[in-house]
Amino acid sequence: xxxxxxxxxxxxxxxxxxxxxxxxxxxxxxxxxxxxxxxxxxxxxxxxxxxxxxxxxxxxxxxxxxxxxxxxxxxxxxxxxxxxxxxxxxxxxxxxxxxxxxxxxxxxxxxxxxxxxxxxxxxxxxxxxxxxxxxxxxxxxxxxxxxxxxxxxxxxxxxxxxxxxxxxxxxxxxxxxxxxxxxxxxxxxxxxxxxxxxxxxxxxxxxxxxxxxxxxxxxxxxxxxxxxxxxxxxxxxxxxxxxxxxxxxxxxxxx
Numbered sequence: 001x002x003x004x005x006x007x008x009x010x011x012x013x014x015x016x017x018x019x020x021x022x023x024x025x026x027x028x029x030x031x032x033x034x035x036x037x038x039x040x041x042x043x044x045x046x047x048x049x050x051x052x053x054x055x056x057x058x059x060x061x062x063x064x065x066x067x068x069x070x071x072x073x074x075x076x077x078x079x080x081x082x083x084x085x086x087x088x089x090x091x092x093x094x095x096x097x098x099x100x101x102x103x104x105x106x107x108x109x110x111x112x113x114x115x116x117x118x119x120x121x122x123x124x125x126x127x128x129x130x131x132x133x134x135x136x137x138x139x140x141x142x143x144x145x146x147x148x149x150x151x152x153x154x155x156x157x158x159x160x161x162x163x164x165x166x167x168x169x170x171x172x173x174x175x176x177x178x179x180x181x182x183x184x185x186x187x188x189x190x191x192x193x194x195x196x197x198x199x200x201x202x203x204x205x206x207x208x209x210x211x212x213x214x215x216x217x218x219x220x221x222x223x224x225x226x227x228x229x230x231x232x233x234x235x236x237x238x239x240x241x242x243x244x245x246x247x248x249x250x251x252x253x254x255x
Contacts, residue, residue: 002014017047023043023092025052027059092118106191140165
């Protein structure tokens with residue numbers, strides 16, 4: 001897997017497929033590129049070049065010495081983009097990854113061909129640091145594997161969510177949660193001037209559909225799709241529907 005050095009931090013990313021159209025996936029809190037397994041296979045099989053990053057402190061990227069900031073996550077995305085040598089890309093961010101892409105757009109809008117925001121909100125309530133400090137990473141991962149998906153999610157999916165998140169360093173997880181929940185991106189929405197797609201799960205209580213509707217109304221010509229019977233992880237709970245929505249959106253831009 002290729003890596004890029006961002007001010008002393010090794011950032012891991014994967015590239016699959018060889019098409020001219022590029023889609024770049026950014027994962028959520030505590031995750032890695034592994035969350036996008038169904039998207040990586042689907043889009044690379046359908047003629048896309050697929051990129052998926054491990055943000056600093058996540059997956060196979062290194063843990064920075066300095067405290068994590070959302071601005072540094074954006075630098076990770078920009079640095080991988082520059083390493084790829086591609087001018088404009090379709091970016092897709094899930095949950096925290098959507099926040100990272102809003103920060104990235106704020107500082108480097110010219111690299112965006114389009115923007116896809118899944119299970120997104122422009123701000124989160126404060127991190128429950130005291131609660132998290134008193135939990136093990138195993139307990140945190142088990143909790144996330146339950147509340148992040150809808151009630152109909154299969155055990156195999158919950159187990160895989162647990163597997164990915166349980167590998168995270170607990171202090172980095174808490175530090176990241178604090179960084180993300182300290183930011184507000186409401187003002188960025190009205191500045192977005194590229195084709196934008198929002199995807200929400202109708203059972204998502206973390207970033208519910210009404211939040212996505214408000215975001216759509218703030219972004220010029222944005223599209224919104226609400227996937228039924230899924231929670232906070234549409235790309236994992238309903239991958240076939242999610243992939244079709246995203247592909248149709250990008251195909252219309254290409255056309």
